[in-house]
Amino acid sequence: MQARLNGGRLRRLLLIVFGLAVVLVLLAPLTATDQADSLGLPQLVDRSQIRILTTVAMFVVMASGWNLVGGLTGYGSFGNVAFFGLGAYTCAVAVDVHRLHLPMGAGIALAPLVPALFAALVGLPLLRLRGHYFAIATLGTAVAVGEVVKNVDYLGGATGLFPPILHRADLLFLYLMVGAAMLAVIVSGLILRSRFGYGLIAIRENEEAASVIGVNTTAYKVGAFAVAAALTGLAGGIFAVWNSFINQDLGFSLDFNIQMILMAVLGGAGTLFGPVLGVIVLEFLLQNLAGRGDVAVYAQIGLGLLLAVTVIFVPRGIVDFFGGASRLSLAHLRRALRETGA
Amino acid sequence: MQLFLQQVVLGLLIGGIYVAVALGFSLVWGILNIVNLAHGALVIAGAYLTWLLFAHAHVDPFLSLPIVAVALFAFGYALQRVLINRVIRAPLFFTLLLTFGVNLMIVNALLVLFKSDFRSVTPSYSGSGFGVAGVQVPYVRLAALGVAAALAAAVGWLLNRTRTGSAIQAVAADRDAARLVGVDLRHVYALTFAVAAACAGVAGGLISTIQAITPTAGEPYTLQAFVVVVLGGLGRVGATVVGGLVFGLVETLGQTMVPGLGAGWANAIAFALLVVVLVVRPQGLMGRRP
Amino acid sequence: MAERPALLKVRGLDAGFGAGLVLSGVDLDFYPGELVALIGANGAGKSTLLGVLSGLVPLESGRVTFDGRDLTNARPERVVAAGMSHVPQGRRLFGTLSVEKNLRLGAYLRRDGDVEADLARVLDYFPALRDLLARSAATLSGGEQQMVAIGRGLMARPKLLMIDEPSLGLSPKVVERVIEVAQAINRDGTSILLVEQDVLLGLEAADRGYVLENGRVVLSGSARELEQDPEVRRAYLGL
């Protein structure tokens, strides 16, 4: 029991420190406002750091969304970027002057609906598949949706869509994205502690056992898929107006697709704060790796290496690593290695 | 009618390429139960090796195929032993993440070595072909189909006619029972992955003769290999051959015969086909229930 | 019994999975030419013991020496090469391969010429397999599969053949036939370690026996002694 207690107190300590850090980081950008200037407060954060923070918040939404399907329900989807793209295009079409010409708020509100509907529709056949078949079918769906979008003129065809540009709105988009991130974490937290959450975890642990105790596995899986789609679509919607440009490569990028998965897994799939931690660690690594000039190629090789290291050494994620003192020991590491080798 | 016949021929010829690409992919998935997301990268690595031998050493692409095969065999054996073997017993999802990581490393290593501008292998005969009843048949593509058929026959012979092949099939049927008759699992896994990498290399060599290549050109080939294997059904070489040819036909005819679908729809067709096959007949045209 | 050198010696064997030790402090001696029965309830650790001996399952502590060689935690390939062959529970044939290929795979490690002679010998033991050689193993009945599994084990020309619960899922008549052949194989010089949950069956076929309960050897002795032992009769024969 001793290890568990330490682990418990260690965990709470970490969470408090983590929470404080997040609050501080979120308040710092306020120093960049005119009001702060008039109060003589020093500007702590510059434009590029705000941009990085907004990206971090965006990935928290996507990683938490993926976590509902991949982490909680155990269905490792390889195509959630489709929801991001659909959300982005929905919002872009909604606010486009030549199309629906709706205010930005309406665009962002619509962004989660189309992907959620699409997820429910596509989810029924897809979620009957398992393992490799499910992963590749979702990857295929994401690629196919991207291709369809590229070939439809109403959706801007190959050139893409251009939502109206908002000047000096960095802080607006930062706090919009942070709001979405908080929503994602809160929704995940609520689900985790509910009948719906326990049902999803039961499906992950053993779907047949879950069905014979009365879990409607199809409905629960499609539900998780749709919630993940809505959250990811919301991030896409905000991204479209923030970036004021969206096309197939940006909306359906395989980079985003793999990064949201790696962040959730690296942080700790199936946990509440795992994905958030994973986003921060990975974004920190990627920013520094790519920071060295335009050599994005080395960043990609770094990402590839990180994927391999995570899968082999930290399969259950960083959060689990601090779960209990025993986890930190080398013996645990060696056993993990021995188990996965042939 | 002329156009249709021409498209059927072109469909079969490109189908040969898909067979060559899918052979290795099917082996790794069928035997090691790993979907290798780096397969396309291995194919393109083979293509670049062929280009290197052609551009710098003036070796004819079809003659360099054995060299490419040996090189990729060695690389595949080492890659499996060092990395892939670590996740053999891990949950499926982690094998996907690992092979995607390997894919990123290979593609970007190629980018560092060869930059991203297009390369192509154009031997003297690459443009010519012959006409039969009004249908044009380019030599290079016909030769590629021939090599693909030979490759399929070779893999079939290895699996069904050799001692190593029966060991590989034994491992696929029951891993522990295979160990109980004395099969060294690590060696057989690495050997299987090496043969698959060699097939990918040969497929890459063929591809370099019919299209320009860049380091990132591998991605679609991985996904298409998956569709071909699912279409044909996992398990037997014959199933992959059928899957590859049918896929070649559906893709080519889909792009030219169906109104409104142009060249840009290749991937969309592929994945519509995939989702339909997965839901309607998951074990594929020729295979057994997975 | 003259103090002949033991073919297989197991000392202080501990092995287990996540949920605690499945085997603790197991000692076992096996002399050339014997047919020994290893009996005990389902889950007593019988199959785990065979798994440890054949190298599939790692052991926590203890020593295994076979034919004078130390095989503690040896990889399965070395165990088969040393002459100890394991016919697994549930037969576990290579379902997609033909009966003949299954049998020939039994001799996978052998480089000597007379694999054909051994194939003929196996078909003598199991004549029914003669016209099944081309059939794929998955289409065979339980009894036929058990014969192929034992045949596959024999093809390695082992000094010791370990057979794990041949009676599983077979009708009484077929089980009798399989046990008779096992005894014939034993008479022809191959030592056999027979693991059986059907205690009566195991003891009747064996010279000696070990009784395993909750991972411990609780009783051992000649088969006749064990059949009369009140503890065995109460626990396993429900008498």
Add this chain to the structure above:
Amino acid sequence: MTALLSIDGVTKRFGGVAALRAVSFELAEGEILGVIGPNGAGKTTLLNCISGVARPDAGSITFDGHEIGHQRPHRIARLGVGRTFQIVKPFASMTVRENAAVGALFGASRLPLAGAFAAADEVLELVGMADKASQPVVSLTIPDRKRLEVARALATRPRLLLLDEVMAGLNSVEVDEALDMVRAVHRSGVTIVLIEHVMRVIVGVCRRVVVLHFGEMLADGTPDEVLRDPRVIEAYLGEKYAKRLQEAERDG
């Protein structure tokens, strides 16, 4: 009195092999029925058909007046059918208490979260696992995992509980404890179908026994009748074994 469960001509084939051939019997509320037969006799297939995990190819199954032959497992569970698996399927990442609570969240009980954990403690008490409530499933021994499987099924408030070989892998002491548990569950008002392949276990607790042999019903009667039935003796027990069981039955 209408039967709680009635199986009528149920047949199930896998490829060419008929795992169940026209099996028919009825079960009244409050009974405790033993289903016995060698491995591969179709016991688990029968249980899979009742619980919806498998679909019968012919025949019908009605539970409490509802036709459940072609219903999906979660619907059947909500009607009040609970089951365990021969090879236990715990929710490994949860604790013992959470496993039981998930049962109470779903099935026929469908309690809210708070109520579910209270119900979980109750069933853990009944099966003798209360002291291990906060332990992770990974650290449980085989007998404890079987008890947890029963507890989880019980937590769904079933009217019919299907137990698939809960005694397999237990030594004689553990079997006696498991039999006490089954009796306690039966006393709490649950109709039970107990599947076993060791006759001695059934004789101890069941008042009625069905014998399956290669998918067919060989016999259906009290343990005493079944022990004397020549077809059962020839096909399944063998002369010596039957005589011993009769002796044990008389002095037992």
